[in-house]
Amino acid sequence: MFKGGLKIEAFKEMSEDEEIETFPSPGKVAIALSQHTGLPSKPLVQKGDKVSAGQVIGEPAGFISSYVHSSISGKVGAIENRNLPNGKNSLCVIIEKEEGVEASSENRARKDWQAMSPGEIVEAVRKAGIAGMGGAAFPTFVKLMVPEGKKAGCVLLNGCECEPFLTADYRVLKEKTFEVIEGLQVICKALSVSKAYIGIESNKKDLVKPIQKHFKNLKIPVDMEVRVLPEKYPQGSEKHLIKSVTGKEVPSLGLPIDIGCVVFNVQTVSSIQQAVCEGVPLTERVLTVTGLVKTPKNLKVKIGTPISDILGYCGGSLTGASKLIIGGPMMGINIPSADMPVIKSTTGILLLPVDTVSTKEIQPCIRCGRCVNVCPMGLVPSEISRYAERQRWEECKSLDIADCIECGCCSYICPARRPMVDLLKWAKAELRKTE
Amino acid sequence: MNEIRWAPHIRCRESTAGIMYGVIIALLPAMMGSIYYFGPQALKVISVCIASCLLSEVVSKAVFRRKLRIYDGSAVLTGLLLAFVLPPAIPLWIAALGGFIAIFLVKELFGGIGFNIFNPALTARAVLVTSFPVQMTRFTVPLSYKIDGITSATPLAILKDKLNMEMPSLMEMFLGNRGGCIGETSALLLLLGAIFLLSKRIITWHIPFAFILTVALLSAVFGQNPLFHVLAGGLILGAFFMATDYVTSPLTNKGKIIFGTCCGILTFLIRYKGGFPEGVAYSIIFMNMFVPLIDRYTMPRKFGLSRKKRAG
Numbered sequence: 001m002f003k004g005g006l007k008i009e010a011f012k013e014m015s016e017d018e019e020i021e022t023f024p025s026p027g028k029v030a031i032a033l034s035q036h037t038g039l040p041s042k043p044l045v046q047k048g049d050k051v052s053a054g055q056v057i058g059e060p061a062g063f064i065s066s067y068v069h070s071s072i073s074g075k076v077g078a079i080e081n082r083n084l085p086n087g088k089n090s091l092c093v094i095i096e097k098e099e100g101v102e103a104s105s106e107n108r109a110r111k112d113w114q115a116m117s118p119g120e121i122v123e124a125v126r127k128a129g130i131a132g133m134g135g136a137a138f139p140t141f142v143k144l145m146v147p148e149g150k151k152a153g154c155v156l157l158n159g160c161e162c163e164p165f166l167t168a169d170y171r172v173l174k175e176k177t178f179e180v181i182e183g184l185q186v187i188c189k190a191l192s193v194s195k196a197y198i199g200i201e202s203n204k205k206d207l208v209k210p211i212q213k214h215f216k217n218l219k220i221p222v223d224m225e226v227r228v229l230p231e232k233y234p235q236g237s238e239k240h241l242i243k244s245v246t247g248k249e250v251p252s253l254g255l256p257i258d259i260g261c262v263v264f265n266v267q268t269v270s271s272i273q274q275a276v277c278e279g280v281p282l283t284e285r286v287l288t289v290t291g292l293v294k295t296p297k298n299l300k301v302k303i304g305t306p307i308s309d310i311l312g313y314c315g316g317s318l319t320g321a322s323k324l325i326i327g328g329p330m331m332g333i334n335i336p337s338a339d340m341p342v343i344k345s346t347t348g349i350l351l352l353p354v355d356t357v358s359t360k361e362i363q364p365c366i367r368c369g370r371c372v373n374v375c376p377m378g379l380v381p382s383e384i385s386r387y388a389e390r391q392r393w394e395e396c397k398s399l400d401i402a403d404c405i406e407c408g409c410c411s412y413i414c415p416a417r418r419p420m421v422d423l424l425k426w427a428k429a430e431l432r433k434t435e
Numbered sequence: 436m437n438e439i440r441w442a443p444h445i446r447c448r449e450s451t452a453g454i455m456y457g458v459i460i461a462l463l464p465a466m467m468g469s470i471y472y473f474g475p476q477a478l479k480v481i482s483v484c485i486a487s488c489l490l491s492e493v494v495s496k497a498v499f500r501r502k503l504r505i506y507d508g509s510a511v512l513t514g515l516l517l518a519f520v521l522p523p524a525i526p527l528w529i530a531a532l533g534g535f536i537a538i539f540l541v542k543e544l545f546g547g548i549g550f551n552i553f554n555p556a557l558t559a560r561a562v563l564v565t566s567f568p569v570q571m572t573r574f575t576v577p578l579s580y581k582i583d584g585i586t587s588a589t590p591l592a593i594l595k596d597k598l599n600m601e602m603p604s605l606m607e608m609f610l611g612n613r614g615g616c617i618g619e620t621s622a623l624l625l626l627l628g629a630i631f632l633l634s635k636r637i638i639t640w641h642i643p644f645a646f647i648l649t650v651a652l653l654s655a656v657f658g659q660n661p662l663f664h665v666l667a668g669g670l671i672l673g674a675f676f677m678a679t680d681y682v683t684s685p686l687t688n689k690g691k692i693i694f695g696t697c698c699g700i701l702t703f704l705i706r707y708k709g710g711f712p713e714g715v716a717y718s719i720i721f722m723n724m725f726v727p728l729i730d731r732y733t734m735p736r737k738f739g740l741s742r743k744k745r746a747g
Binding site for chain 1: 439441442444445449454547548549682684685686687734736739740
């Protein structure tokens, strides 16, 4: 178990019993060429081109980059810049739905993944345009290639979904258990690993038995284990999941692979299964629509679907809704308008009321030490934020600000309503500039 | 859809004001007790201290051009705590002066809430003791207000100065029926408030337990009655309500234990060997100065880094 963290109300009951519903194919999608971490993809289509669902419309512009596929069949209406829900602005391929264009069926046959070499699996994942679907959107194939000198010892499936409100990963684990377990085997094969952990928070205990049932029918020899972890935010942080499951700590500024671990999000794994076993590229994902929305749902939507369409489909917002948040309430981004497309890393759409706790007035730190107790990285946010306020970046650096995972526990707990994590993010950004 | 806010989008409800009022609520039983034991005079001193602190807050905010946050309850709390460490028979004008010292000199002059080095109420008391030694050490017998102020001595003074006076029983000391400062006499009522603070998690056990345990252990070692030393003087009040002041105590639990233990050692040393009968206030003020140093050496262990590496 890791030190620090928060016990917060989960609010999962609003949507956890809603079965995954397929959102009807939208009339128009905006597919971002930069929805992953790394270089933006190069567009392969032009205005007026006919494209089919599943067709490649963008290719990687470098190593850390990604393929992008069309999620619907139709005509390219425009290629223009749009604001994305991750806060970036990116070139988007706008595709208008058109009847008569057939879905791309290349590679759509079920494949015998057991006969594939690790290299072939990595290539299939790369070609499918998979990027981390838990929010980070890091190109997944890179994680499947172990750097020289390192060795992967185990794979961890991150099924914690520790953000309040979100239930999409839970539903995928519940309804697509076979696919997820198969995807996990594919990953183990690609990394030549024979140990896999599935980490879930105790509020998803009902999944343990159904998941374990699949362990009997594994196609390759992998020792799989479900670990039920306490409900504690940020249990789903990569480093803290590893600590809770294996007892080992990822070294400061290091990567999980440094201690032989590789972590994958639930939907990243199911997408890998789709890509490798079924030949289907990543063009849709499951997300939770919840909060002050008329009918909270877990929806399977096409990448590029306008968020406004999805909100409309869920009956619109209830009175009192004032903040539109993409992701969960702890780390999600408050976006100014619903006129943005869903991207590969959109985990949820959340409507929240006006802040019940006013954050308008920032008071002086009274040194209560709450932020120090909750910081899961063992930092002293109160002190770092005081330096950040005075723009003393070097002091921030010497207090190990680079290790901050921006989980927001410090801001959440602060009785003086200090915007701690914002100050820390600011200092991190300033320090990056000078590097 | 008009507000744009940064994450996290949910916050815990606890606020600075909530914490301050929590401590005030925790002090209410002892306040009622003090009025019962020392009569209207106690109520007068409490009112004057609070009023003086509030007024000083307004004045100093104007002088320093800072934003007035009178509703956060901190000035009221300082006033109440100050009254608790004054003798019941204190002239009201001295009490009022104490409020000014606490707020203006000790708190605002150092930068206001969150920036003061010393505990305001205790430091004001220390200044008053040196300025008005006679008035600050004249104690009245509890419940004697009906028959007009018989002076007495505190149990610690009886012990130290070997006064020819009757020592109150431990039970009387526990209930509060003894000479002493307004708010310090009733261990029972103070403990009620302490339990409230602990259950609300406004304070943690680290400082008070380390503090009290150290005093008890040292008394036992030096052949004195540990229970007497725990119940006498201002130990319960100081350990739970003064030494735990966030601003002037260490950040981490480990630091808090060190802080509490050192307060305990100093308190016993002053009581046993020092010139004053009581040492709680001075030991806390003294230890306040060490807080930055303690903080520096008790930083939490950083995730993914061994302690050894950190130092290097």
